[in-house]
Amino acid sequence: MLVCTTSISLGLYFVNPSKAHFLKATLTPSENLRFNSDIVITGSKSETNRLLLLQALFPNVALNNVSNSDDAQVMQAGLGKTEGEVDIHHAGTAMRFLTAFFATQAGREVLLTGSPRMKERPIKVLVEALQDLGADISYAANEGYPPLKIKGNKMTKEWVSLPANISSQYISALLLNAPHFENGLTLELIGEITSVPYIKMTLRLLDKIGVKTHFEGNTIQVWPKQGVNTTNMTVESDWSSASYFYSIMALAEAGSRISLTAYTQDSLQGDSVLQEIYRFFGVETTFADDTLTLTKKERPEANTHLELDLVNAPDIAQTIAVSCFALGISCDLVGLHTLKIKETDRLEALQTELSKLGAQIEVTDKSLHLKPSTKINEGVSIATYHDHRMAMAFAPLAFKVPLYVEDAMVVSKSYPDFWTDMEKLGLGVVMV
Numbered sequence: 311m312l313v314c315t316t317s318i319s320l321g322l323y324f325v326n327p328s329k330a331h332f333l334k335a336t337l338t339p340s341e342n343l344r345f346n347s348d349i350v351i352t353g354s355k356s357e358t359n360r361l362l363l364l365q366a367l368f369p370n371v372a373l374n375n376v377s378n379s380d381d382a383q384v385m386q387a388g389l390g391k392t393e394g395e396v397d398i399h400h401a402g403t404a405m406r407f408l409t410a411f412f413a414t415q416a417g418r419e420v421l422l423t424g425s426p427r428m429k430e431r432p433i434k435v436l437v438e439a440l441q442d443l444g445a446d447i448s449y450a451a452n453e454g455y456p457p458l459k460i461k462g463n464k465m466t467k468e469w470v471s472l473p474a475n476i477s478s479q480y481i482s483a484l485l486l487n488a489p490h491f492e493n494g495l496t497l498e499l500i501g502e503i504t505s506v507p508y509i510k511m512t513l514r515l516l517d518k519i520g521v522k523t524h525f526e527g528n529t530i531q532v533w534p535k536q537g538v539n540t541t542n543m544t545v546e547s548d549w550s551s552a553s554y555f556y557s558i559m560a561l562a563e564a565g566s567r568i569s570l571t572a573y574t575q576d577s578l579q580g581d582s583v584l585q586e587i588y589r590f591f592g593v594e595t596t597f598a599d600d601t602l603t604l605t606k607k608e609r610p611e612a613n614t615h616l617e618l619d620l621v622n623a624p625d626i627a628q629t630i631a632v633s634c635f636a637l638g639i640s641c642d643l644v645g646l647h648t649l650k651i652k653e654t655d656r657l658e659a660l661q662t663e664l665s666k667l668g669a670q671i672e673v674t675d676k677s678l679h680l681k682p683s684t685k686i687n688e689g690v691s692i693a694t695y696h697d698h699r700m701a702m703a704f705a706p707l708a709f710k711v712p713l714y715v716e717d718a719m720v721v722s723k724s725y726p727d728f729w730t731d732m733e734k735l736g737l738g739v740v741m742v
């Protein structure tokens with residue numbers, strides 16, 4: 311049973327950080343690594359935060375299966391504000407999407423701010439693109455970083471160019487708000503485009519509600535649209551959250567099964583590439599209606615070294631690195647240049663925490679290299695650096711050896727039910 315020695319609810323924990331209580335999870339392995347479970351995961355936070363913004367622009371868009379994450383809650387709360395301070399805590403999408411939203415909504419005037427880490431996550435590229443389009447934005451503290459003073463304006467310009475190799479969220483932020491620009495918007499992307507599936511997700515959602523878009527080479531166009539027909543949009547469940555179950559299944563005994571709902575084969579989420587990646591570990595994926603079933607087969611003996619470019623799926627890098635370590639598989643993961651500016655410097659955090667467990671690991675500013683491991687140190691306390699994915703990526707290891715996860719409620723950024731779902735799989739979870 312999940313024992314909490316505090317009455318602080320997950321929502322309150324993030325909504326009122328002054329009351330934050332940093333619970334540590336004591337994790338004890340289940341009796342065996344054989345699984346036969348059904349898990350329900352809520353909507354993707356990426357799709358939800360896009361659709362919440364589109365719903366604010368087009369109120370007759372109705373949403374089902376929205377994410378119950380902190381990031382979705384702060385997005386929803388932010389969209390309702392017309393003045394004063396808007397605090398989006400740790401939510402990168404909310405910070406970027408709301409910057410463009412408030413800048414392009416005449417009559418709104420806000421100070422958009424976030425957690426201490428958010429104030430270190432760059433936003434200059436987006437601010438400069440919006441300023442080029444005529445927006446009134448200034449930095450309230452350090453140039454290039456939140457908090458931002460934003461006074462809403464109607465956008466009349468229709469063309470801007472911006473670097474595309476730092477974060478795709480800047481591009482999605484502009485595209486999502488573009489239907490309300492008088493003449494629509496054309497973006498000219500400079501340099502290698504990072505996290506492309508997230509841009510395609512934005513365009514596909516715009517298409518689904520009836521906004522015309524076109525993406526070819528390094529140019530993206532969005533046509534203006536005043537209103538849309540009543541549309542029911544069902545958010546697909548979160549594939550990044552599914553990654554932790556893939557990782558558990560990589561460790562599982564052959565014959566194990568875990569089913570996850572509600573997913574679609576034609577996913578908008580780039581992290582659905584997990585289906586192909588985890589075949590390497592012997593995890594097979596099948597679909598029946600909206601249920602995704604993971605089945606464990608024997609991993610082919612030859613699969614002892616994994617090479618992957620994760621430029622299109624950066625959020626599953628931590629999961630995959632831990633899966634490899636747990637199984638003594640060596641790996642070279644590249645395309646990781648965005649990891650340094652996420653919730654924490656994820657490359658540094660992975661190096662520190664995997665080393666504590668006994669890994670031989672090297673990182674550069676865009677790659678991670680792991681040697682085959684022979685043992686896992688037990689009883690290690692994993693620091694999470696305010697990063698939900700550090701907690702969740704390391705948890706599967708606890709099915710093999712006892713572990714502690716510090717500040718364990720950090721998971722609520724994207725997956726508040728994570729620890730309850732781990733318990734359903736038989737992991738011993740005690741919070742103190």
Ligand SMILES: O=C(O)C1=C[C@@H](OP(=O)(O)O)[C@@H](O)[C@H](O)C1
Pocket residue numbers: 355356357403476477478479482504505508624625648
């Ligand atoms: O648009 C989105 O929903 C996201 C885009 C990605 O960020 P970058 O484009 O900064 O890599 C991803 O890491 C993040 O979790 C969600």
Ligand SMILES: C=C(OP(=O)(O)O)C(=O)O
Pocket residue numbers: 400401402403404625652653699724
């Ligand atoms: C990077 C992430 O989120 P964001 O950038 O939206 O804070 C994430 O969820 O892994």
